[in-house]
Amino acid sequence: MIKVVLFDLDDTLIDTTKLAEMARKNAIEGMIRAGMPVDFGIAYHELLELINEYGSNFSHHFDYLLRRLDLPYNPKWVAAGVINYHNTKMAHLKTVKGAKRTLLRLKEMGLRLGVITDGDPIKQWEKILRTEIEDYFDEVLISDFVGVKKPHRKIFEKAVGRFGVSPEEALMVGDRLYSDIYGAKQIGMRTVWFKYGKYASRELEYLEYADFVIRSLEDVVEIIRGIESEEREERSDKEVHAD
Amino acid sequence: MIKVVLFDLDDTLIDTTKLAEMARKNAIEGMIRAGMPVDFGIAYHELLELINEYGSNFSHHFDYLLRRLDLPYNPKWVAAGVINYHNTKMAHLKTVKGAKRTLLRLKEMGLRLGVITDGDPIKQWEKILRTEIEDYFDEVLISDFVGVKKPHRKIFEKAVGRFGVSPEEALMVGDRLYSDIYGAKQIGMRTVWFKYGKYASRELEYLEYADFVIRSLEDVVEIIRGIESEEREERSDKEVHAD
Incomplete structure (x- = not known):
């Protein structure tokens, strides 16, 4: 019994998986709205590769993303990514x-x-x-x-x-x-x-x-x-x- | 001119200061609600001391708090503290x-x-x-x-x-x-x-x-x-x- x-x-x-995908997409969109001059598809693809290489618990995804995209370090863009990522996780964790x-x-x-x-x-x-x-x-x-x-x-x-x-x-x-x-x-x-x-x-x-x-x-x-x-x-x- | x-x-x-105070108090309350067997006043006082010693950007406030209070490590209590701290910061940042x-x-x-x-x-x-x-x-x-x-x-x-x-x-x-x-x-x-x-x-x-x-x-x-x-x-x- x-x-x-x-x-x-x-x-x-x-x-978890659905949420992470949504959060990552919103993060990229937030970074672009904050002025990051990159196409959404290119940035999202690069972010997925980065997560694949460094693991999902790595805490510097968004700064490393800028390096991979040959962009200068910009804390405003990183902050916009972090905010959108966390806001999504807070609102949609189900x-x-x-x-x-x-x-x-x-x-x-x-x-x-x-x-x-x-x-x-x-x-x-x-x-x-x-x-x-x-x-x-x-x-x-x-x-x-x-x-x-x-x-x-x-x-x-x-x-x-x-x-x-x-x-x-x-x-x-x-x-x-x-x-x-x-x-x-x-x-x-x-x-x-x-x-x-x-x-x-x-x-x-x-x-x-x-x-x-x-x-x-x-x-x-x-x-x-x-x-x-x-x-x-x-x-x-x-x-x-x-x- | x-x-x-x-x-x-x-x-x-x-x-910032008002917000941090509110967030810290809510964190302690959350930890107590999650089962941490400590008086609010004692825990809050200990947390302030800890922040004073380790700085406000230290990322292990809540685990160190348990050590200082001679309590066993309990990730549920720490998570409750983290959640309440962040929820307060999100809701009340003004x-x-x-x-x-x-x-x-x-x-x-x-x-x-x-x-x-x-x-x-x-x-x-x-x-x-x-x-x-x-x-x-x-x-x-x-x-x-x-x-x-x-x-x-x-x-x-x-x-x-x-x-x-x-x-x-x-x-x-x-x-x-x-x-x-x-x-x-x-x-x-x-x-x-x-x-x-x-x-x-x-x-x-x-x-x-x-x-x-x-x-x-x-x-x-x-x-x-x-x-x-x-x-x-x-x-x-x-x-x-x-x-």
């Missing part, structure tokens, strides 16, 4: 469609819920607090804080340990076949791949570790009901055979 | 009472305006852009970008140089007797001390360098009119004597 449901955060509960309804239903069904996520602990908590989903969760495990990253088995073991359940009693829901699905399956958890966002067609070599594949988060409720009724049948079968 | 008016930014055009009206009147009088400020160029531009006062200014000089800090005479020389006026044709308005008033007076600018904010009763040993003292920013308009009519009188006196 499923007692605990563990969720990944980025692009599972919170629309949970994935159906996420809050799903969390509420699972709580009503008596399940305990947790989050297992990679990334900077403060930033991840910021997302949880800003979207006001913190009260749904009994445990939040952030890999940088625990010291291991998904798919390392230790973070999944730690999660089920905190809830005091066996891995078979826990369901992992995530958008990444490698870090979420393969990771959780290593210790014997049940796995639900949320085919969503930019990883919807990547890491398919780990598809075999997914027990279920969903395109809507709300389907998690049905999956748990299905597992429960299946197990009830198995038990009644056993009772029949025991007769 | 005055042709150019140069303004300091923090606590002259923009209410120009000083009368600032926009004053800038508009000076423009109507045909004066050219500039900003001379210390601090991080991107953060200073953020304040200017967020409060939407950028279009009033022909020149913005930020000391970290120029390479010297107020009261170094070079930043004042550079400012009048950019406008192509002599120091006597430029008026400096600022809240700090040392960096703004003594600084500008060194090169012979006229000076207006805006007695406002936390420096309203500090650095009084430099009071002699202030040509005028005001408590309301709008008084700058009258000061300029006064200088103009005085100079008109001097000119007509000379004409009389020349007869």
